[in-house]
Amino acid sequence: MSWLRWQHSLALLVSGMFHAALIVWFQQQPPPAVANPQTLLVQLIPQSWAEQLKLSTLPPLPKSTELLPEDDAAPGMLFAGTRPRLPEPPTPKKPEVQKKLIVEADLLRPTVRKAPEPPPKLVEKPAPESEPSTSLNLSKILQELPTETSKTPEPEAPATTVVLPDSLLSDLELVALDAPENQQVSLDARRMSVVEARIYRTRLIELLAEHWEVPPHLADQDMVVEVRFVIARSGAIETGEILKKSGDRFLDRSVQGVLDSLPFLPSVPDSYPDSRYEFFLGFNPSTFPL
Amino acid sequence: MLLLRLARLLTPLLTLSAWLGLYSTVHALDYYEITNPRFTPLRVAVAMQPATSVKGLFVQSVFQSNLEQTLFFTVEESDSEAPAASPPEAPAFRLHLRVSREKPWLAFFVLRESGHEKPILEGQLEQRTGRSLRDLGRLLADRFTKATLGFPGLSFSKIAYTAQARGSRKNIMLTSYDGTQQKRFSYNLGSNNFASWDPAGKQLLYTTLTRSSAQIQLQHVDRYRAHILEFQELDRRTQPLAGSWSPDGHGLLLALMRQGSSDLYQYTFESGTLTPLVTWRSLETSPVWSPDGSRIAFVSDSARNREPQIHLYDPRTKRSERVTYKGRYNSSPRWSPDGRMLAYEGRRKGVFQIFKYDLLRRRHQQLTFGRYNSQQPDWAPNGRQLVFSSRKTGVTKLYYISAHGGPMARVTTSPPAVVETQPAWTH
Numbered sequence: 040m041s042w043l044r045w046q047h048s049l050a051l052l053v054s055g056m057f058h059a060a061l062i063v064w065f066q067q068q069p070p071p072a073v074a075n076p077q078t079l080l081v082q083l084i085p086q087s088w089a090e091q092l093k094l095s096t097l098p099p100l101p102k103s104t105e106l107l108p109e110d111d112a113a114p115g116m117l118f119a120g121t122r123p124r125l126p127e128p129p130t131p132k133k134p135e136v137q138k139k140l141i142v143e144a145d146l147l148r149p150t151v152r153k154a155p156e157p158p159p160k161l162v163e164k165p166a167p168e169s170e171p172s173t174s175l176n177l178s179k180i181l182q183e184l185p186t187e188t189s190k191t192p193e194p195e196a197p198a199t200t201v202v203l204p205d206s207l208l209s210d211l212e213l214v215a216l217d218a219p220e221n222q223q224v225s226l227d228a229r230r231m232s233v234v235e236a237r238i239y240r241t242r243l244i245e246l247l248a249e250h251w252e253v254p255p256h257l258a259d260q261d262m263v264v265e266v267r268f269v270i271a272r273s274g275a276i277e278t279g280e281i282l283k284k285s286g287d288r289f290l291d292r293s294v295q296g297v298l299d300s301l302p303f304l305p306s307v308p309d310s311y312p313d314s315r316y317e318f319f320l321g322f323n324p325s326t327f328p329l
Numbered sequence: 330m331l332l333l334r335l336a337r338l339l340t341p342l343l344t345l346s347a348w349l350g351l352y353s354t355v356h357a358l359d360y361y362e363i364t365n366p367r368f369t370p371l372r373v374a375v376a377m378q379p380a381t382s383v384k385g386l387f388v389q390s391v392f393q394s395n396l397e398q399t400l401f402f403t404v405e406e407s408d409s410e411a412p413a414a415s416p417p418e419a420p421a422f423r424l425h426l427r428v429s430r431e432k433p434w435l436a437f438f439v440l441r442e443s444g445h446e447k448p449i450l451e452g453q454l455e456q457r458t459g460r461s462l463r464d465l466g467r468l469l470a471d472r473f474t475k476a477t478l479g480f481p482g483l484s485f486s487k488i489a490y491t492a493q494a495r496g497s498r499k500n501i502m503l504t505s506y507d508g509t510q511q512k513r514f515s516y517n518l519g520s521n522n523f524a525s526w527d528p529a530g531k532q533l534l535y536t537t538l539t540r541s542s543a544q545i546q547l548q549h550v551d552r553y554r555a556h557i558l559e560f561q562e563l564d565r566r567t568q569p570l571a572g573s574w575s576p577d578g579h580g581l582l583l584a585l586m587r588q589g590s591s592d593l594y595q596y597t598f599e600s601g602t603l604t605p606l607v608t609w610r611s612l613e614t615s616p617v618w619s620p621d622g623s624r625i626a627f628v629s630d631s632a633r634n635r636e637p638q639i640h641l642y643d644p645r646t647k648r649s650e651r652v653t654y655k656g657r658y659n660s661s662p663r664w665s666p667d668g669r670m671l672a673y674e675g676r677r678k679g680v681f682q683i684f685k686y687d688l689l690r691r692r693h694q695q696l697t698f699g700r701y702n703s704q705q706p707d708w709a710p711n712g713r714q715l716v717f718s719s720r721k722t723g724v725t726k727l728y729y730i731s732a733h734g735g736p737m738a739r740v741t742t743s744p745p746a747v748v749e750t751q752p753a754w755t756h
Contacts, residue, residue: 243361247363
């Protein structure tokens with residue numbers, strides 16, 4: 040059994056490195072989303088099934104599929120990978136979409152194989168049209184499915200590169216989809232880069248540390264005051280409150296002084312998708328040894 | 330059997346995969362940690378009643394000088410009848426002080442915190458027999474520190490140091506905490522160095538070097554005559570270099586030089602015997618007991634010749650442990666009062682700096698960063714400050730610094746021609 044020890048460790052090490060590389064790759068390059076569910080279906084279903092399902096009646100696929108970032112896959116404000124989930128704006132209910140999603144999910148299961156087989160007595164006893172059919176008519180369903188491209192600009196619109204001159208972000212390139220002048224570019228179509236998040240975090244921490252004055256006797260005291268901020272895109276503070284006090288009145292007062300003295304924080308980078316930015320701060324006066 | 334092996338092989342992989350997968354899918358809110366604030370002293374406004382009282386102003390000045398030496402407060406005068414300022418501009422504390430016009434001197438005080446009308450401290454201090462009016466200010470400063478920050482003040486502590494005027498020998502001097510009072514302590518024809526306080530703060534041990542010999546001297550604080558310690562077991566070729574007190578006051582740690590090698594010995598007053606502790610072939614100097622008496626910090630160049638490093642020695646297990654590895658010259662270790670830290674000097678890029686070492690976390694922290702030598706640190710009795718000598722102004726003087734680093738403050742106001750080194754704070 041001794042041979043198992045080093046092999047065990049090696050396998051563990053290789054697996055860990057592989058997964059860590061996967062995580063880093065996923066955080067930096069989220070997996071491309073399929074713009075059109077039809078593409079997914081055609082890719083997943085074998086050709087023989089497609090023929091049986093009469094997928095030839097489907098509308099032709101676009102020549103080049105536009106890859107759009109997904110909300111969950113896009114990196115957040117922090118490199119550690121997090122962006123607060125703000126409450127989504129209310130969207131009109133579409134019960135049909137739910138129905139179709141279920142169908143789509145069912146299609147991905149192995150049991151879908153039974154679906155294309157036509158029932159033997161279907162011609163003799165056709166089901167009334169008003170009743171919901173138990174068999175799947177994919178061509179109809181897929182035509183009714185809303186595509187993701189409906190939320191975004193047209194795929195034929197070329198992607199342009201916007202360079203911001205004379206700013207902290209001048210060395211960064213924001214990739215945005217082009218749009219007519221009168222039509223506002225959807226913020227969801229933009230993507231926050233990790234570099235921008237780092238720059239913003241540095242600016243924010245430097246500004247707050249510069250305005251935070253602490254009595255010297257609190258140095259090296261490992262106490263934390265937790266603060267919640269909600270700021271507008273311009274950096275105007277909408278909410279700034281102490282969530283949890285440290286218990287030391289001097290430290291709590293110093294943090295309250297920061298909240299009282301700062302009307303603005305650094306404006307949120309243009310590529311941040313939401314209109315407000317909520318984050319939390321931990322004010323810790325401890326200094327770290329070398 | 331094969332399945333068992335396969336299961337053993339796959340179990341950690343699956344566990345790790347589950348962990349990594351879980352970690353990668355967790356979505357938390359943004360959290361930033363702010364850790365480098367600006368450290369600014371707390372403002373204290375003192376209002377005197379009546380404002381023209383000479384005695385009151387004297388007490389106020391003593392209070393101010395002692396309080397500001399802590400590096401935690403800045404004192405400013407205020408009008409007692411002026412309305413209180415709004416919180417951002419208001420001082421953190423307001424002290425109303427009134428001193429009686431006749432003997433016995435009484436100091437009435439009321440201390441309020443900003444934004445609170447209820448006083449956090451009030452009372453009166455009386456000048457007792459044998460105490461000066463200065464003591465009222467010191468007492469007030471200590472009570473203020475205790476009431477506001479929660480740890481004892483240092484106004485009644487003393488610092489012994491070696492002073493050398495231009496063209497004269499080195500002498501042991503004593504200074505008060507605020508540096509306003511100094512007096513010469515050693516009166517002999519030798520060069521006096523390495524002062525060490527006994528645990529009670531009543532006696533000083535120091536080394537007197539003459540052209541022909543070195544002697545360990547013991548002197549009471551209130552007396553001018555010193556007693557020379559003679560060790561009967563030593564021959565003439567053995568010279569004492571320096572000594573320090575044991576925490577219980579019953580013995581000494583001595584560094585004795587014999588035939589070019591310095592070793593560490595323990596001397597007990599009751600028995601009058603010398604016990605060898607560390608007798609390596611290298612040079613061992615600067616022995617200091619830990620406050621609990623369990624360990625000894627000393628300096629040895631056992632690793633490389635003429636490259637001293639700090640070591641710890643346990644007399645019970647007779648085991649030693651090297652503490653410093655970075656830099657080629659680390660010396661002058663001093664224990665913090667709680668025994669958790671060691672302050673020392675280390676040479677980095679040709680300049681001596683002050684460091685502290687956390688024995689629990691095993692981390693070193695640099696406290697001074699100037700391009701001038703800062704050496705020979707010693708801890709304050711409350712562990713909140715350090716005193717050390719520095720050539721900040723071109724002449725070596727004593728300075729205070731917070732135990733967490735930051736700005737420095739001069740201890741004394743001696744003339745530039747006087748060099749101040751080797752400070753030792755009372756315990």
